[in-house]
Amino acid sequence: MQLLMFYLIGFFAVLSAVSMIVVRKPLNSALFLILNMICLAGLFALLNAHLIAVLQIIVYAGAIMVLVLFVIMVLNLREKDGDITVRKVAAQFVGIIVVSVVMVMVGASVDPSAISALGSASPEFGTVVGVGKTLFTDYILPFEIVSVLLLAAIIGAVILSKSKV
Amino acid sequence: MDIVIPSISFSAIMPELVLLAVGILILLLDVFSEKHSGKLAYIAVGGVATALFFAMTPITDPSTTFAGLYSADRFTQFFKVIFLIGTGLTLLISEKYAKENNINHGEYYSLILFATVGMMFMAGGADLITIFMGVELMSICLYILAGYTRARMASNEASMKYFLLGAFASGFLLYGMGLIYGITGQTKLVKIAGAISANSDNMMVLVIGAGLMIVGFAFKLAAVPFHQWTPDVYQGAPIPVTAFMSSGPKAAALAAILRVLVEAMNFIQVDWIMWVSVLAIMTMTVGNIAALVQSDIKRMLAFSSISHAGYALVGVSAATSDGVSAVMFYMLVYTFMNIAAFGILALVAKANEQNTSIDAFKGLFRTNPVLAAVMTIMLFSLAGIPPMGGFMAKFYIFMSAVNAGHLGLVLVAVINSAIGAYYYIKVIVAIYFQENPEKPEPVKAGPSLVFALLVSVIAVFVLGLMPDCYLTIAGKALLPF
Structure with missing residues (x-):
């Protein structure tokens, strides 16, 4: 059950994080960021970190994001196509490669038994x-x-x- | 519910407490009484002197306090002295500049003091969390200070750039710390080392974590290829802030790198020595070659500070106790000569930084012969010419690297210091042998700047001629060697 919840929340967390970067309107980005933060709060709760989960929702998804939304509305940003330069594409390419290499290396090399040997946290x-x-x-x-x-x-x-x- | 309060030794963090108290006092004074505004810089200097007194109180046996989060040892103390000297000199050269540029507020001085507190926690942190909090405290103060002269567009740009890239770098640092905590279950440096030696599976993740942490610190150190922000930020920030940023925070980043790598990461020494060597080679070479073509002195000193970070990294890559003490000695000498050079630049560039190009120095010998002589001494020292302190500092760094067997690295470093001599001497040529067609009036240095330059000149010669006693202090400083 816990594992199922983890995969479900984790899926939405990643989905909202990616959409936040991909969507064009800043307002939509901000809304996806709120969704992402709520998902993170769920992950914290699954990890037994109840206080952090509550704080995550109150402080980040609540207070800070309201501020961000206000700023976006006040600034009245217009949709604008950025120039796609070779440099930009190259930077994105390198960024994706580096992140995926690090993720694969970390994911493939972690030995779960060594981590469980650290012992469980106090109640x-x-x-x-x-x-x-x-x-x-x-x-x-x-x-x-x-x-x-x-x-x-x-x-x-x-x-x-x-x-x- | 039982609550056990850990042993807390306030005497270990006395310098930090003094600086915090003085910083808050200055803020309050600025609010409640107008008439003290001329003395704020001196109050801050007084605070720094008091803190220096506490920082120099010798520690007999190194220990950790605050439940093992803070180490009170000679390493911390030596770096604290470096930071305090840097801060004191910065405040002294700020005094005239701040009044001329209309930034003589309590906030300006308080932020400098708070940034120093952050650096001290970086050097003294025995735990990843303490070190990270120190990094953030220092960085946030510096972001604000870089944008302090808001009338100048360049200053605003500097602040924004520094903030965005600095926040990005903090992300790297935190991710590396997170990976290491995830694998070892520890945040205390000594316990991380213990956990790695007890169980060395998952080596790959540790290596990645250490690498990400080095990336984070290298951003703060402005090591190539993580230096992109440096020239614009150093050029845009007010000159005294640039002097401050290019000495104290660099030393703090080096202190944190040394602590983390030596205390916690000794088991993957082979890996990190390689990375640090590569960083050192790139940093020295790019810094020096880019400095060659600059005609703006402020930008040239920015690139020169990059290359100096490279020399210091050579000492880190030696990974011996000699190397560590050479790095500490280097940063001590560098603090004096770098801030003094920026102080003279602030004076010669006049109010609102009208002219920071090399033209401003033309014919300085004719108008201000003493100032010209002091600038020459500082530039010779930066270039590493005996008998100035800069020479001895480079000498010890190179010797420690040779003894550790990094001959190739030292060869690159020596070639680089020869390249470096060219652009320093270019300024000296302008001072002595070129005429300024505008025939400027002599510039007048205030008493605080004169005092700062006097201290720096004496220190550069003393450290150059009698380096032994400082090196022995530095040599006893660290750690598990």
Whole structure:
């Protein structure tokens, strides 16, 4: 059952990711991105990471994507055909080759037995309690660095968007 | 529910805490009192000096703290000193520039300090997560700083380009980290090494993961072929920011590469030595050849900084404790000479960066003989001519690579430093032997710039003539050799 769910959600995740790149209108891209993020939330939930799954939907599929949609509407982008140059085609070609080589190499060479030998996670793993506990004890340092990072990002947003400095 | 708080040693991250406190203080001062705006740079320099004091407090036994996420050892300390020197010099050369270009805000200085904190966490991180957070903190501050002079289009372009490509590079870095975590189940560097030695199936994925991480760091280091953003960003950013970006973050990227490769990836040493050697050869060659044809000094120094990253990579590929200490020494010397050269450029280019081409330097000897002499010393040092520090730095790098058996690599490096001498000397020729038809007025350096240049000149000579004591400090720094 779990495996079936994984394949189903995984299929839609990949499908929405590809469509997001392929479709022409930015608005449609954004909508596909929301679908992709919801699928990812499903995958997280399957991996027992409940908190991350909920956050993924609230923060990414909810708050951030609303912002993205607003920006797209405000900017009023027009559909425009990009020039297809040799360089662009070559770049896409190389990109596809590199990604598929990496994927095939990773996929073919992973030995599942070695990974299952790492042992299973504790029952608390991924729950709100578990994440909170880890975040505020073992990972307190990165957690605090993130707060500085957000401060820097806020300062940056203010500076770059002020009309007159 | 039992909660165990891990051992936390605040003294290990004292320099970071000081910089953060001063950064926030400057932000608040700027908001609440107008009259201090002229002193912001000096307050920031004071903070850096205090942090430097804490960073130099000797550590007797290396240890990790914050539940093994942060290592307090000499390696971290040495790099912290390099970052703080770079930041201090940048603030000193910023002071006049910021006032002339109307960017003398608290935010500007705070962001520089926060970026330095990020670099320190990159050098001190004993865990992939700490290192990644350090990379992001540093990068976000730099994206903003690159676009700080918003009146100039080039600056906006620099910020946008740097942000897009930098975010892309972070993706590579994170993907590599993810693969390594997926295989070993660990994010702590030492435990990754342990997991690999205990179970060396899945080697292929580890190699790919390490490769992707090197790609991510090479973007930040501006190593060829991941350097495409560098010339435009370095040219577009305000000059003091360019000076800052081309010294501190490069050293931080090198520190992170060294830590990850040496502490966690020693088992695939053969692979990464090969990659780093290839990167080094391409970086040196492309950087030097592209610098040859530049007539804009800012762009030339940008390419020269690419080639210097290449020399440092030669030391990394030696993969010995000598190599590591040579890299650390190199970055120390490079910080002084690079920022001093940019500081003089900021002065000669005048307000709003009117003229950063080589013409601005023509006849500088006639108008400002002392400034011309200082610029000559810095350019000779960058070119690697004795008795300046740049020579000793290159010498130790090449020697460590020869001892590790990379003769071909050193040959390429030596040829490259000969090519490099040409474009540095081109500037010196302009300074001394060419007339400026516009007959410009002498430029006047403020006290902070004079102080920065004085410190740099002394340091370049001291490091060139007496490198031993610094090398021994650097030599004891690392790690599991």
